[in-house]
Amino acid sequence: SQKIEQNSEALNIQEGKTATLTCNYTNYSPAYLQWYRQDPGRGPVFLLLIRENEKEKRKERLKVTFDTTLKQSLFHITASQPADSATYLCGGGNAGNMLTFGGGTRLMVKP
Amino acid sequence: DVKVTQSSRYLVKRTGEKVFLECVQDMDHENMFWYRQDPGLGLRLIYFSYDVKMKEKGDIPEGYSVSREKKERFSLILESASTNQTSMYLCASSLTGGAGTQYFGPGTRLLVL
Numbered sequence: 001s002q003k004i005e006q007n008s009e010a011l012n013i014q015e016g017k018t019a020t021l022t023c024n025y026t027n028y029s030p031a032y033l034q035w036y037r038q039d040p041g042r043g044p045v046f047l048l049l050i051r052e053n054e055k056e057k058r059k060e061r062l063k064v065t066f067d068t069t070l071k072q073s074l075f076h077i078t079a080s081q082p083a084d085s086a087t088y089l090c091g092g093g094n095a096g097n098m099l100t101f102g103g104g105t106r107l108m109v110k111p
Numbered sequence: 112d113v114k115v116t117q118s119s120r121y122l123v124k125r126t127g128e129k130v131f132l133e134c135v136q137d138m139d140h141e142n143m144f145w146y147r148q149d150p151g152l153g154l155r156l157i158y159f160s161y162d163v164k165m166k167e168k169g170d171i172p173e174g175y176s177v178s179r180e181k182k183e184r185f186s187l188i189l190e191s192a193s194t195n196q197t198s199m200y201l202c203a204s205s206l207t208g209g210a211g212t213q214y215f216g217p218g219t220r221l222l223v224l
Contacts, residue, residue, distance in 0.1 A: 004153075006153075008151065034212070034213075036213075036215075041217075041218070041220075042217055042218065043115070043201050043203075043215030043216050043217050043218050044154075044201075044213075044215050045215070046212045046213065046214070049212065089153070089154065091154075091213075098144075098156065098159060098169075099156075099213065100156075101146075101153050101154040101155075102153055103151060103152065103153035104153055
């Protein structure tokens with residue numbers, strides 16, 4: 001079955017550094033990948049979408065890449081801040097608006 | 112501002128009870144979704160609806176049913192709650208067509224005793 005895998009271990013980094021989160025997909029080829037942020041006790045909030053024909057997308061301090069050869073997306077937060085601490089979810093989809101989500105990676109940015 | 116609301120933030124029910132979780136969106140979206148979220152398992156799709164009175168099973172529909180009588184409202188029903196349905200339930204909505212961004216509600220944390 002189609003699967004999205006994210007590193008289940010928390011990522012701890014120092015404030016000001018770049019955080020890089022990984023999303024791998026197997027058994028299918030999503031036409032697009034979406035990244036969401038989720039804070040404790042809240043629903044996920046959409047951050048970025050990247051399509052399979054786009055190599056890279058940026059939004060302020062966020063950057064997402066889509067590598068169809070490696071079947072992977074990387075999500076970068078540059079100049080990270082403690083306020084960026086959250087769980088980040090990757091979801092992959094095709095036509096029909098259904099997304100398959102990964103388990104999320106928790107990011108902790110220490111001052 | 113886009114808004115998806117869920118009827119309860121926290122709910123405690125007994126095994127065997129019938130449970131209704133309600134979700135309302137104010138964005139005139141065609142698509143609505145119900146997920147459950149468990150540690151280590153991520154978000155798993157239970158059911159989704161692409162139009163009024165239309166529904167499709169997701170990855171884990173067993174033990175659940177849904178109802179969509181009006182465009183803005185999507186209900187999840189646990190016919191006979193069991194302890195393994197203790198979880199966080201998230202509702203989402205999106206516009207139809209293309210790679211629709213999903214807008215999530217705040218979630219309902221359900222505990223079945």
